[in-house]
Amino acid sequence: MIYRETGQFKTSYAEDSQIFPIAQDRYVFWALMGFAFLVVPLVIDDYWEKSILLPFLVYSLAAIGLNILTGYCGQLSLGTGGFMAVGAYAAYKLMTGFPGLDMVIVVLASGVITAAVGMVFGLPSLRIKGFYLAVATLAAQFFLIWLFNKVPWFYNNSATGQISAPERTAFGVQVTGAAASSSASYLFCLIFVVLMGFAAKNLLRGRIGRSWMAIRDMDIAAEIIGVDPLRAKLSAFGVSSFYIGVAGALYFAVWFGGAEPTEAFGINVSFNVLFMIIIGGLGSMLGSFLGAAFIVLLPILLKTALVDWFSLGTAMAKHIEITTLGALIILFLILEPHGLARLWAVAKEKLRLWPFPH
């Protein structure tokens, strides 16, 4: 009744090709943006920042990155954790090497460095594909973590082998370190997520995105109709790694404030991000956000439910969480292989016909 595009006429090409063609979608989007930028910073506290909002924002970026590579370009990657580590260590080296550098530049430069590393590890994708490529990305994962563990230059010879973020500012506002306010850190991440989300959406709608999808759907056919696999695959690895690198930099510098490579960027992180895009929806921007929200919230909800209500031990709650997560993955793959994003699309379709479905 409310959600209907009847009477919304498009009179220009710009209107026709906008991201949200239905006016109601735009209202909801701008309302969400207004809420996220104006209301949330006023009410945010430390718990919401550190356990829900920053994880959601950082993982959204990582999920967008992996979705570009796996969902849109069809190249399965299990090296997300390793690439996030590249972003984090690049940010660390830049922050400590150039103390005056603005955080915005640090984060973007970390993304660029990760993109370069990602493209190097993407080179095998030109010759191998599928599971074989997954093994190649595993090589990246283990090699990078080993590198950050072993080579003292990366962690500035600190005795513990850990890295911790010094206090740095973005446009004069402190965003990293203990003294950074919750709202500043949150807004800093939010701006990155919104701008890079838009950039990704537009990349995906354009020529490059279409060449990625052609490669995903059938690489040989794509090559025959004139898509250069070298350019398509390497650009997918580059762009994807850029997003993952920025996510890694924010993960380390703003969210955690410190990191130890084996724990923070292990293979589990790779799987978590992969789960996000499976549950959210492979090849869907909205899916990246929904999946990130789901995977961030599920453990918190389960933990609250199991530990606080049923008073189980934390270890048991952890085991049940793992089982639930696995079962959900299987359930989603069986019932809705296109993930939460498809469920949302179906719901919208229903809503358009409501209350007269025939």
Next chain:
Amino acid sequence: MTALSRLRSPEGIGLTLLALFLAQGLWWLATTDTGTRLFFYEVTLSGLLAGVMYSLVALGFVLIYKSSGIFNFAQGVMALFAGLFLTGFMNDFGAPVWLAIPMTLAVMVATAFAIEHLVLRHLVNQEPIILFMATIGLAYVLEGIGDIVWGSDVKALDVGLPNGASDFFLDGFDIYVEKLEIAAAVVAGVLVIALSLFSQYTRIGRALRAVADDHQAALSVGISLRMIWVIVWSIAGGVALVAGMMWGAKSGVQFSLALIALKALPVLILGGFTSIPGAIVGGLIIGVGEKWAEIYLGPTLNGLFGWNANWFTAIENWFAYVLALGFLLIRPQGLFGEKIIERV
């Protein structure tokens, strides 16, 4: 001319490099002193035996991949799962070994049934990548259930396998070899022979090979695919039990057992996804390669970089993957795999 062009193909270059490497190695071996030589044999042998362990996990992968085209990521967790149940039956229930092993086997068969009924049945005709991701989910479920039932702390497993150094090798050749690893090698050998006899001479074995050859043709002569899948997953469960037992006896039943699954991936790439001998040979190559890399390549690389010479330790963590990656670039189908043909 043809000989030259064959030499310049990726495989030719690979073989040439390999031959050079082996010749150089043999030369080094022939000219070095006895102590170093004995140490080399010891390293190689322990690498081979560690490789047998990898082969055990890879074997389960190959069985399932051949018969259903599913890349079973959960194979390593299945080993952990079996190990957990075995130790559980033995330590918590006090069952003797001869009873605990069949009991665990029954659990693995029940698991195979459950997997077929709850997961595989609903994912028929999905893309391989979807099935692969489903087995990642399966890995989490199995790990979670194993932990819920038996807890997640490290458990010692004693199934009466021999321990300590083998006197035969120690006295006769002056080489230190674990008895347990020899036992593992023997068990793996028996397992492979049993499996090949089973698939060669029994009715079910023939059906398995038929399904591996061509699903549709197998269906058309009246072979039940679902039954075959249950059987294959049960066999893979049995192989996982053996692997879990060996690894468990070696280093205790713990989560790191599941991570061998990841080590089995390079093994598969080397050996080919569809070849049982490939899984064995691949495992041996990876096992030896890792040990050689750790002992010989690491210090060499450290020397190469000169300053600050302890970077290249624990390169075992990633060497197998890099080895597999290099191999992939030369021969994408693996040593014994079927040639990959792509059509539009």
